[in-house]
Amino acid sequence: MSDDKQKLKKVIKEGGKRGVEIEGAATMGGLEFFCTKVDEPEGDVALLLKSVEAMNEPCDDAEEERKGGAGDIGKMIFSTNDDRVAIVAHVPESKKDKVDAKEWLQYVVEKYEGKVLSGDNLLASGEIPGNPDKGIFTLKVRDEALTHGIEFLRSKGCFPEASNDSDDDDVVFGDDFDFESAA
Numbered sequence: 316m317s318d319d320k321q322k323l324k325k326v327i328k329e330g331g332k333r334g335v336e337i338e339g340a341a342t343m344g345g346l347e348f349f350c351t352k353v354d355e356p357e358g359d360v361a362l363l364l365k366s367v368e369a370m371n372e373p374c375d376d377a378e379e380e381r382k383g384g385a386g387d388i389g390k391m392i393f394s395t396n397d398d399r400v401a402i403v404a405h406v407p408e409s410k411k412d413k414v415d416a417k418e419w420l421q422y423v424v425e426k427y428e429g430k431v432l433s434g435d436n437l438l439a440s441g442e443i444p445g446n447p448d449k450g451i452f453t454l455k456v457r458d459e460a461l462t463h464g465i466e467f468l469r470s471k472g473c474f475p476e477a478s479n480d481s482d483d484d485d486v487v488f489g490d491d492f493d494f495e496s497a498a
Contacts, residue, residue, distance in 0.1 A: 322355070326362045329355040330369030331382025333392075337370060338384040347410060348389035348473050350464040352457060358396030360403070360432060360440050367392055367403045367438075389414055389473070391423070391464040395453040400427075400443040400460060404434070411436055413473050422467045423460050427451070 330353065337349050356362035370390065372383030389406045402423065404416040417439040420431050429443030443460060445453040468474035 323362070323365060326353075326355045326366050327369040328382075329353055330366035331372065333366070334370030334372065334383040334385035335374070335381045337388055337390060338374070341385070341388045344475075346388070346474070348391075348414065348468045349385075350391045350393075350461045350468075352393040352395075352461065354394065356394040356401060358394050358399045358401045358442075358453070360401040360442060363392060363394045363401045363403050364438075364440060366394070367405050371405065389416075391419065391461070393457045393461055395445075395457045397453060398445055400429070400445070400453050400457045402429075402441050402443070402460065404439045404464075406437050408437065414468065414471055419464065419467050423463045426463055427456055427460065 333351065333353055337351065340346065341349060353363070353366050356366050367390070369383060370392070371386035373386065374381050374384035387407050387409060389404075389410050391402060391404045394401045402420060404420040406414050406416040406419070415436040417431060417434045417436060420434065420439040420441050424430055424441045424443055427443040429441055431439055431441040433440050443453075443456055445451050445456065465474055469476060
């Protein structure tokens with residue numbers, strides 16, 4: 316198998332697994348949109364698009380290992396190498412009235428002199444160049460940009476606000492809890 320085919324296989328495998336994780340987290344947390352990173356595309360926008368395709372594949376419950384399943388969840392996915400942060404924004408058809416993928420991506424990349432490479436309201440790709448001489452390191456930019464992606468979603472009412480409430484007073488039922496004393 317050629318290096319390119321082997322790399323693509325790794326990208327698709329990671330994307331499929333991440334799709335399951337996104338779908339699970341969205342279901343558990345009631346999220347419609349999600350921002351996260353993947354490693355295998357290594358900052359390559361074309362490979363990152365393949366990764367997002369794998370995330371969006373319908374889940375086949377008959378398969379031994381689930382993959383995909385995140386097609387109904389809007390997502391912004393980041394991948395880096397030393398030279399750039401690659402970003403893909405995907406918005407499912409059912410959520411296009413809430414968020415525009417290209418507008419979402421533009422909001423993030425413009426903060427770093429990045430650019431939208433292609434896209435429309437449902438799928439957009441872009442990149443942010445790194446420049447170590449100016450103190451612009453891709454790993455740091457990726458983490459900040461991910462936060463800006465969430466910030467955009469919050470501005471649209473599509474991502475919950477961070478809670479500052481202290482849950483210290485709430486009872487947490489765990490292995491060491493004495494149920495008989497609480498009754």
